[in-house]
Amino acid sequence: MEGEINRSVHPIFTRDPEDFMQYLNKQVSVLKEDGKEVTGWVYTIDPVSESFVLLSFTDDKTQLDIVMGPSVRQVSVLDENSETYKKRIEAMFRPPEVEALSEEELEKRKNVLKSWLLKNRLPVQVAGNNGELLSISDALFIEPPYGVENCRSTNEIILGRIQGLIKNMPSDQEEWC
Template sequence: MRTRSDTRAEVPSDMTQWSNKSPLEWQDYINKEVKVYADEKNDYQGWLVTVDPVSTSIVLANFQEDQETLIRVIMGHAVQEVQVVDEADEATKDRLAHLFTPRETTSPYCKDDLEKKKLSLKNWLEQNNIPVSVQGESCTVLCVAGVLTIDPPYGPENCSSANEIILSRVQGLLQWFLNNQGETRLTSH
């Protein structure tokens, strides 16, 4: 943040009245380095990531030398004018596009282990006459009786269903399966 000592009359003529722009016009500022003049005689500079169409708030990103990114939100009511400083190159556009996407996390399970666990659980459910199918684009989700899903890594906490009774029972079965993986069929006592 920099403090501005100039007066409104000294603002360059190529500046834009932010509050008079439409959302389609705001789009022209995305992925560009901008200087934002705000109230309190403050100005901010950074890469414009997005504009909230309701509040007109601006999200700026500044890339630090240590690979960290500083994100700053300038509230729309404080924005007076915005000036384009620079255009983004392809590398900067790519970095801005992936700014808020989660980084790949390292899973304690490799794909082969997850596939074996999924198939083992699916086979066990089928052997115990529980209808199960594989769903999802990557075929990683198990669907039980069309009302419950089990996501990787296929533990009781990875179950989801709107039916709490079925959810509780399948979670119990799944816990039993994980504790007794050597046994193939449930036995009734």
């Protein structure tokens, strides 16, 4: 009918993100609408476009495939051992300075910074899937290796103030400058 409004709702509002989370770090086979099949380890899935980012490993190379959401017809899990390539996948997308630090050093940096932020009466909490982020009221996140350049926020005022606070952290508080 003419003048009728299309009231269809985008799938992001009806599909549970947990549906996608079940595939993370698992080896899957994605059947596309053209009949082709793409196999790889799931790095991430965009919940809006429903596109899959897959990594495949051979002895001498790593291949990245992006399967666009509209072309996905079926997803089958081939290997559920999410730990098989998890560290290798995560290492590919970490900044080099994070790779140079041990897990103990990163944990120490996180705790020193958290202590400094708490001392300044900020509501800081540990966040992220693996507890790797520091979060201040869900308005700002600090990623490893927990420096000024690792702060993420859409609020420029909060971002500037927290970065200034980190820059002014006393050297006896921040042994890893």
